[in-house]
Amino acid sequence: MSEIPPYAAPIPESVLSKLEFDKIIQRVSRLTVSDVGRDLAKRIRPLLTLDEIRSELQRVDEAKELLIAEGAIPLDGVKNLATSLKKTSVANQFLSVQELLDVASTLRASRAMHGFLSKRRAQVPLLYRFSEHLLSEKVVEYNISQALDDRGFVKDSASKEIRNIRQDMVKVSEQLRKRLASILKQVSEQELLQEEIITTRDGRLVVPVKAEHKNHVPGFIHSSSASGATVYIEPAETLDLNNSLRELHLREEREIQRILQELTAQVREISGPLEDSLRALSALDVLFAKAKYSIEIVACSPRITGSHKIKLVEARHPVLLQRHPRDEICPLNLELGGEIRTLVITGPNAGGKSVALKTVGLLTVCLMSGVHIPASPESEFNPFKKIFVDIGDDQSIENDLSTFSSHLHRLKEILVEADSESLVLIDEIGAGTDPAEGGALAVSVLNELTTRGTMTIATTHHGMLKVYAHETPGMANGSMEFDQHSLRPTYRFRFGLPGSSFALELAERLGVAKKVLDNARLQLGDEKTKLEKLIAALERQSQEYAVQLREVSFERDRLQSLLKIYEEKTTTLKKELADIKRKAVEETRDLVKRARATIERSVKEIRESGAKKETVKSSRERIEELGHGYRETLEGDLPKALEAFKAGDLVVIKGSRETGEIVEIRDDYATVLRGSTRIKVKRRDLEKQEKIPELEPSFASDLGYTGEMKNEIDLRGFMGDEAIRKTQEFLDNAYAAGLHRVDIIHGKGTGALRKRISEFLKSYPKTKLFRLGEWNEGGTGVTVVEFLD
DSSP, rough: OOOOOOOOOOOOOHHHHHHHHOOOOOOOHTTOSHHHHHHTTTOOOOOOOOHHHHHHHHHHHHHHHHHHSSSOOOOOOOOOOHHHHHHSSSOOOOHHHHHHHHHHHHHHHHHHHHHHHHHHTTHHHHGGGGGGGGOHHHHHHHHHHHHTTSHHHHHHHGGGGHHHHHHHHHHHHHHHHHHHHHHHHHHHHHHHHHSSSOOEETTEEEEEEEEGGGSSOOOOEEEEOSSSEEEEEEEEHHHHHHHHHHHHHHHHHHHHHHHHHHHHHHHHTTTHHHHHHHHHHHHHHHHHHHHHHHHHHOOBBEEOOOOSSEEEEEEEEEEEEEOOOOGGGEHHHHHTTTTTEEEEEEETTTTTTTHHHHHHHHHHHHTTTOOBSSSSOOOOOOOOOOOEESSSSOTTTTTTBHHHOOOOOHHHHHHHHHHHTTTEEEEETTTTSOOOHHHHHHHHHHHHHHHHHHEEEEEOHHHHEEEHHHHEEEEEEEEEEEEEETEEEEEEEEETTOOOHHHHHHHHHHHHHHHHHHHHHHHHHHHHHHHHHHHHHHHHHHHHHHHHHHHHHHHHHHHHHHHHHHHHHHHHHHHHHHHHHHHHHHHHHHHHHHHOOOOOOOOHHHHHHHHHHHHHHHHHHHHHHHHHHHHHHHHSSSOOOOOOTTOOOOEEEEOOOEEEEEEEEETTEEEETTTTEEEEEEEGGEEOOOOOOOSSSOHHHHHOOOOOEEEEETTTTTTTTHHHHHHHHHHHHHHHHTTSSEEEOOSSSSSSSHHHHHHHHHHOEEEEEEEEEOOOTTTGEEEEEEEEE
16 A cells, blocks of 8 residues: 555654654644554654655645545544454454444445545545545445444344344243242242342342241252342242253354354455555544644645755744644744755844754654644755754763763764765754863864755854854854843844844843943953944844835835736726727717718708798707717717816816807806807816817807807896896797706895796796705895706
């Protein structure tokens, strides 16, 4: 079964333990649903080859997608059959009822999982391959379920023989109980019984008799009570019935054994495929446990390459995620590989150096074991043939090892075995001895590993290592950020910058006397103090620049987004404008052609009719209808101008269909020329129009309407009939000029003039409606008139 990963252990258990890989395995194993899956999960170890690692991660990807889509997987009921299957291979051995029930349960789970994966073959092609090993044996499963019930008893339907035996047992038992009841009644009347009950001893029905009367009840004594006051006697009259019942029990046991042997033989015939099926189910259980773990810690499968590169993006330590909320853990962003083979991490104590070191190691081991990691999919990892870890203190009194000696032993092992395909993680390199000698040893070890091309990460407090890493090709500095204002670590990793230990600053925050701290700074010497101050200043500037960079990056992203939107809209508008212009030109040509024909026909009719009112009205309506269609076409296709009105602009009065030209603007009023008619209109009642082809000849001039046409008349001071005459003349001209609305100013006074005008307007044929003005239109001193369209 090549799909089941051959878990091996190229990485020593001591290394896995120091990286806390066992805690990951414990969590994954708890997420399995079967004992066999749990046992297999506990044996998860890093895989050997790049192809094996990629395949396992891809299987976990499919399991995760399937789990999210389906919610539940039919893996319940898988039992550990290892002992049972071995038992079937031994002569004269047969499986117990419970063992056979476990076989049936596992067969049922195998069949269900086989069907489940077969229906989703296209969705999960890698997981589907497991179905080849999943046994779907309905006959054995059915036979077991027909013979045995869930309580662990052999059913009457298991065989005809056992059904007959049990029927006979019921008959004999009933006869025996009736006979004993009769005897019990007789003996009870003689007060020979201890209790009036029928009980069982050695599988035979007996009655409890007082010890002093045991000779008065003929029969066989089976036993006595602990006190000796009661003896249990099988009456002589029931010996034959008890013997018959006992014989039936023995026959039942022999038949049950025969049934179990027959079922065991059936299991024996499928033991090989069943064993393969059990392994496949175990592997699937582990895969889905890994998928559950991935969902639990919001993990993924990053890129796995063979380029000897590690790139962590938004990575978190998985063990910390089991203890703390995700947003409380600062993500690690780190890159190592290519020309840089060695990374020296410095910074304050409890600043996160060791956690960063362990995070790199643990995530690498997890991926090599086919376990998703809590990091961005943009992360990259390279599998290693060997991983060496020097973390923690392995001092031993028994083995006469000090802290430094234990470190030396591990460094020796690393120098002997590490190569270009190894990952080396060393915490506090060169610590535990004289700082000068320890620093020199650390420099030499790191130089040797860098020369070999070994991927190495080391943490330290040695100042000389910071300088050496900065100056040596193939090495780089890194540090854990420290907030100098709060004197607390931020746990953010910074590549390329060495960090300060901030020992004196932390001591000052904890309240150590200033005199002691000043003396400590003197003991450091000027050069050391200058170096630490320089590093502190660089760190402070780095933090400030980081804030500015984030702000600039945010603004850059925002501007790029806006620019993209602008360019997309500009491209769209240009295309739409080109289409609009092309369409407008085509439609304008057609409109001009039709307009000229209509005008020429209308003018001819007017002249021939002698300018009769009906002919004028009919012709005007035709031209207005044509002009209305003309404007609707242009308004729908051409963008409207947004600039302020000026002389020469083409406009239309709101509510009207006629287009005119502005010839003069004074304050809030504009004088509009329509043909030979001049109209004074408020600017807010105008809408700008695109220039349209000149239509000739002007219909308004042919009708003889000249002069300046206003949209209001002031009748204050006029009386009765004269006011009505002027009103009718004003309304006729306004209607002929194409106005939609006019105002009649009559004043408030006694209301007589307003009433007279209202009576007239009721009978005026062109009136659509009339009303008194609103408060901002002159109130009851003004009547507003709207014409019919």
